[in-house]
Amino acid sequence: MDNLTVIKIGGNVIDDSAALQRFLTAFAKLAGPKLLIHGGGKIATQIAAKLGVETTMVDGRRITDQAMLNVVTMVYGGLVNKQIVAKLQALDVNAIGLTGADASTVLSEKRPVKDINYGFVGDIKEVDSGQIQFFLRQELTPVFAPITYDEVGNLLNTNADTMASAIAVDMSHHNSVTLIYCFEKKGVLADPNDDSSVILELTPTLYAEYKAAGTINKGMIPKLDNAFQALQQGVSKVIICHADEVALAVEQGAGTTLKQ
Ligand SMILES: Nc1ncnc2c1ncn2[C@@H]1O[C@H](COP(=O)(O)OP(=O)(O)O)[C@@H](O)[C@H]1O
Ligand SMILES: CC(=O)N[C@@H](CCC(=O)OP(=O)(O)O)C(=O)O
Numbered sequence: 688m689d690n691l692t693v694i695k696i697g698g699n700v701i702d703d704s705a706a707l708q709r710f711l712t713a714f715a716k717l718a719g720p721k722l723l724i725h726g727g728g729k730i731a732t733q734i735a736a737k738l739g740v741e742t743t744m745v746d747g748r749r750i751t752d753q754a755m756l757n758v759v760t761m762v763y764g765g766l767v768n769k770q771i772v773a774k775l776q777a778l779d780v781n782a783i784g785l786t787g788a789d790a791s792t793v794l795s796e797k798r799p800v801k802d803i804n805y806g807f808v809g810d811i812k813e814v815d816s817g818q819i820q821f822f823l824r825q826e827l828t829p830v831f832a833p834i835t836y837d838e839v840g841n842l843l844n845t846n847a848d849t850m851a852s853a854i855a856v857d858m859s860h861h862n863s864v865t866l867i868y869c870f871e872k873k874g875v876l877a878d879p880n881d882d883s884s885v886i887l888e889l890t891p892t893l894y895a896e897y898k899a900a901g902t903i904n905k906g907m908i909p910k911l912d913n914a915f916q917a918l919q920q921g922v923s924k925v926i927i928c929h930a931d932e933v934a935l936a937v938e939q940g941a942g943t944t945l946k947q
Contacts, residue, residue, distance in 0.1 A: 691823075691862035692721040692937060693922075695851035697870040698729040700930040701767060710869060710930040711771065715778035717937055720823045720862070723782075724831040724854065726847035727767040731759050734766075745803055747909045751844040756807040759844045763832040771830055783827045787811075787835030788842060790818050793850060795835035795843050809835040809843025811850065814857035852913035852922075859921040865937065866922050868910060869930040874942030875911070877902060890946045891915060911945075918945050 694714065700706045714723065728749065732742045735758045743750040751759065768784040775782035787793025787809075795809030822829050831854065833847035848868065855866040874885035879902065886893070894911055897903040903911065910927070918925045928935075928942025935941040 689862050690719055691858055691864050692717060692719065692867065693724070693851060693855040693858060693864055694721065694867045694869060694933065695724045695847060696726065696930060697847070697868070698726040699871040700869065701725060701727050701771075702729045703871075706871070706930060707771075708774065710933060711774050711778060713931075713934045715775060715780045716934065720828075722819065722823070722829045722831070722854070722858075723771070724833070724847055724851040725763075725767060725771055726833060727763050728847075730767060731762045734758060734762055745805070747906055748805060748808060748846060749844060750804075751806040751808050753807070756842065756844060760834055760842055763844075764834045764842075768830060768832040775828065775830065780828050781826060782830045783822055784830045784832065786832045786842070787845065787850070790822075791815055792818055792829075793831070793835045793845070793854065794837070795845055796837050797841060797843060807841060807843050809837065809845040811835060811845065811853040814853050816854075816857035816860060819854070819858060820861050846909065846913075848910045848913045852917040855917050855922045856920040859923070864922045865924040865926070866914070866917050867933060867936055868914060868925075868927045869933055870927070871930065873929045873932070875903065875907065875927055879904075886943050888946050889943050914945055918947060 740754045764786045772782045772784040794813040795811045798805045798808045798810050833845050833850050835843050835845045855864050873882050877884040914925045925945040926936045932941040
């Protein structure tokens with residue numbers, strides 16, 4: 688089984704052009720097949736505000752009405768995705784920018800309305816890892832925007848952490864997959880105000896303790912839920928680290944490594 692590196696890059700790094708360039712330079716140098724999933728929530732919120740579209744987040748998920756869907760499609764599927772692809776091309780990586788709708792790679796369904804109506808938010812149903820494998824065999828590097836599609840022609844906004852986890856799990860049927868969540872901190876921290884307090888190994892028990900104590904909170908909770916799910920469903924290794932340490936993470940480990 689070939690090794691495959693699946694990397695998710697978050698919105699705070701994408702929003703910082705110097706940090707993004709450093710990350711992409713390191714990503715370009717990584718050996719072996721790899722793929723990238725990007726977020727961009729911060730930029731979407733800024734551009735939506737300029738267009739007079741208000742942002743509402745519930746449990747880390749964006750309420751996505753038609754106006755917001757138009758914004759996130761333009762921002763994630765257009766601006767952010769194509770800028771990353773162009774920068775990777777300049778670094779000699781033959782990247783192909785995709786939403787989940789392209790080549791039917793990530794099919795989802797509109798989240799059912801229960802207590803909250805999330806609007807055009809997609810829950811992933813199926814990843815076509817054979818199709819992604821086909822791109823990799825063509826020596827292309829897929830770069831996914833967090834937009835999926837359903838069977839009746841809707842585009843749907845899908846959390847990028849979830850998309851990375853679902854793609855990594857399905858790709859683990861073909862490859863030994865390392866999934867790396869890159870963001871702007873050194874890893875999962877035992878003290879959110881102290882960058883040197885990285886938790887080197889995180890088990891589900893330890894995670895539950897830190898969560899109950901409130902040390903792990905906000906966006907880190909859905910990220911870790913997705914990350915542990917990937918590990919439980921066949922991904923070989925899951926790491927959460929600083930975007931500047933991606934090469935280190937692949938070569939010898941960095942940040943926080945999840946353990947079963
Ligand atoms: N214990 C913790 N260690 C590190 N970050 C934490 C912790 N608890 C909460 N966070 C927050 O989680 C955020 C990462 O989640 P999120 O904002 O969704 O990132 P991304 O946009 O990269 O997906 C960090 O910016 C940080 O503010
Ligand atoms: C449904 C939903 O919430 N989608 C996310 C997709 C972008 C994302 O996940 O971006 P980050 O990784 O930068 O947070 C959103 O619109 O914010």
